[in-house]
Amino acid sequence: MRKHVRLSKVLAGCGSLFRTVMIVGIGFVILYPLLVQISSAFMAPGDLNDPTVHWIPKHTTLDNFGKAVEVLKYDRAVRNTLLLSLTVSLVQLISCTFIGYGFARYKFPGSRLLFGLVLLTLIVPPQMIMVPLFLNFRFFNLFGLLGNGINLLGSFWPYLMMGITGTGIKNALFIYITRQYFAGMSESLEEAAYIDGAGSIRTFFKVMLPNAVPVLVVVFLFSFVWVWNDMFYAQMFLTGTDNLALAIADLPLLTRYLYGDHERNTLIHNAATLLYIAPMLLLYTVLQRFFIESVEKTGLVG
Amino acid sequence: MKHKRRFLTMKGRKYLTGFMFVSPFVIGFICFFLYPFIQSIVFSFNQLEITSTGYVLHYVGFANYHNLLFVHPNFRIAYVDTLIQMLSRVPAILIFSFFAANMLNQKFRGRTLARVVFFLPVIMGAQAVLALQSTDHMQKAMSYSKIGAELGMFSGSELRNYLLELQLPEGLLNYVFNAADSVPQIINSSGIPILIILAALQSIPSSIFEAASIEGATRWECFWKITFPMILPMIMASVVYTIVESFTSPYNQLVNLIKTTTWQGSGFGVSAAMSWFYFMTIAVVLAVVMCIMSKSSQSQS
Structure with missing residues (x-):
């Protein structure tokens, strides 16, 4: 019996050692590129080829950041992208909550079919409808109602229109998440509200929404991050405007044209990448607890 | 009224x-x-011409499809490569996320920190950044490969040469080294599947485990008889998610080919035909996977 206990203790020790090694290793793989970027963003061009330099630069400089800010037009681009991400994710949040609630609580003829269509929009690659979408927004005329058509490219309108109708970036996923959450809520809450004389709209706003705050936060965060990181829709709708993702995409061409040599460009690229992901990192570190906990608590699961 | x-x-x-x-x-x-x-669909059977006030279509029949299947130099190669890559990568991503989610579900010191790090790729997976990094890596590899190897990950060329000298079969070595090279990519695309499976794990009521342990079940038995069947639906959800994600991800060779064909290459018609052909493949793969999974889940219960 005693031997058994000792054996199981040894096994448990081995298990936790294995776990620690795995977690540290995987964490290293995830963090390594970030660490390389941080360390090399502060290097002077000579340090990159210097074999004696490991991680800590010999000539610390902020020059890379200055150049990156200049090439990216960072101040304007970051303001635009922030505005875009905020408005679009708010709009998407509102529409997806509505639609998800409708699917969760009301069964009407065709509702299952419609929900199937929501999932269909998730699995069809956006590249497939890219060209028609682009042309429709380039010559926007509402099926011929507006005559020759307006050019909506370069404005937020395509994003807003797709967001408000639940067909924007990954919106099907958000509809799915909110639907699962509302479906898991107890129905007696609503029944009580109905008996007290509240209509369905009022019940939704006064009773259901306040109880759905965790899932709302998750949807908002996800959609904010996805709009911020998105390049596909930005390339389609916002070409020619100051957008951070587009600026990053154009960076290699610009730096090669402006500065020429590889080493310095690599350093500037690293600095630019840090500038691009810094707001997201900041948001994540501030909200990570909330984010992880709420993901666990919400019915991301059925 | x-x-x-x-x-x-x-x-x-x-x-x-x-x-x-x-x-x-x-x-x-x-x-x-x-x-x-x-x-x-209409575009894929037409040639599209942009004018100042809109666009004009010229009907060409199946010419676009014929073009991409028999004339286009890259499409077939990209198509096969993408499929092979997906078939090899999706199982790896799923096994890894299943494993990682189980690990993150245990209680240990620093668990919160570990979770924060594991979900970091979800936040940082910006397409623009990854594209930028890959151009830098390519330039590095071309211009000064020695230092590039030091900065790059897992480029164990010396280890590989050593193993080759030991007369190990080259095909096997290539497979292992390719797998090792794609480790970072697998980890980076596992964020959402880990989230889904972790949430499923947390939703199992602990009373079931208590009852099982009172009946004398070991942890191993608990895992296969309780945990696994209970999270199976969510594993399926993450299978579908991973397949779709790998099909539509912007690092996918074929997706890039479609994009470049659209804006620079042989025009909108051919790219529409390409994406239709591609979508049909996705639909078939998903249908097969779902069919297999629903069968196996039926036999489970």
């Missing part, structure tokens, strides 16, 4: 409210999904 209102029964009113809640999606689906979807 009043009479008419009473005409709508309670049930009818409920249908109407439900439809009202969902109606934004119906509009969006028709305008921004179904209409472009049908247009892209």
Whole structure:
């Protein structure tokens, strides 16, 4: 019996050692590129080829950041992208909550079919409808109602229109998440509200929404991050405007044209990448607890 | 007017409210999904020409499809490569996320920190950044490969040469080294599947485990008899998610080919044909996977 206990203790020790090694290793793989970027963003061009330099630069400089800010037009681009991400994710949040609630609580003829269509929009690659979408927004005329058509490219309108109708970036996923959450809520809450004389709209706003705050936060965060990181829709709708993702995409061409040599460009690229992901990192570190906990608590699961 | 209102029964009113809640999606689906979807079928049979006030279509029949299958230099290669890559990567991502989610579900010191790090790729997976890094890596590899190897990951060329000298079969070595090279990519694309499986693990009530351990079940038995069947539906959800994600991800060779064909190459018609051909493949793969999974889950229960 005693031997058994000792054996199981040894096994448990081995298990936790294995776990620690795995977690540290995987964490290293995830963090390594970030660490390389941080360390090399502060290097002077000579340090990159210097074999004696490991991680800590010999000539610390902020020059890379200055150049990156200049090439990216960072101040304007970051303001635009922030505005875009905020408005679009708010709009998407509102529409997806509505639609998800409708699917969760009301069964009407065709509702299952419609929900199937929501999932269909998730699995069809956006590249497939890219060209028609682009042309429709380039010559926007509402099926011929507006005559020759307006050019909506370069404005937020395509994003807003797709967001408000639940067909924007990954919106099907958000509809799915909110639907699962509302479906898991107890129905007696609503029944009580109905008996007290509240209509369905009022019940939704006064009773259901306040109880759905965790899932709302998750949807908002996800959609904010996805709009911020998105390049596909930005390339389609916002070409020619100051957008951070587009600026990053154009960076290699610009730096090669402006500065020429590889080493310095690599350093500037690293600095630019840090500038691009810094707001997201900041948001994540501030909200990570909330984010992880709420993901666990919400019915991301059925 | 009043009479008419009473005409709508309670049930009818409920249908109407439900439809009202969902109606934004119906509009969006028709305008921004179904209409472009049908247009892209039409485009794939036409040649498209942009004019100052709109666009003109010239009907060409199956010429676009013929072009991409028999004339286009890269399409077939990219198509096969993408499929092979997906088939090898999706199982790896799923096994890894299953494993990682189970690990993160245990109690240990620093668990919160570990979770924060594991979900970091979800936040940082910006397409623009990854594209930028890959151009830098390519330039590095071309211009000064020695230092590039030091900065790059897992480029164990010396280890590989050493193992080759030991007369190990080259095919096997290539497979192992390719797998090792794609480790960072697998880890980086596992964020959402880990989230899904972790949430499923947390939703299992602990009373079931208590009952099982009172009955004398070991942890191993608990895992396969309780945990696994209970999270199976969510594993399926993450299988579907991973397949779709790998099909539509912007690092996918074929997706990039479609994009470049659209804006620079042989035009909108051919790219529409490409994406239709591609979508049909996705649909077939998903249908097969779902069929297998629903069969196996039936036999489980």
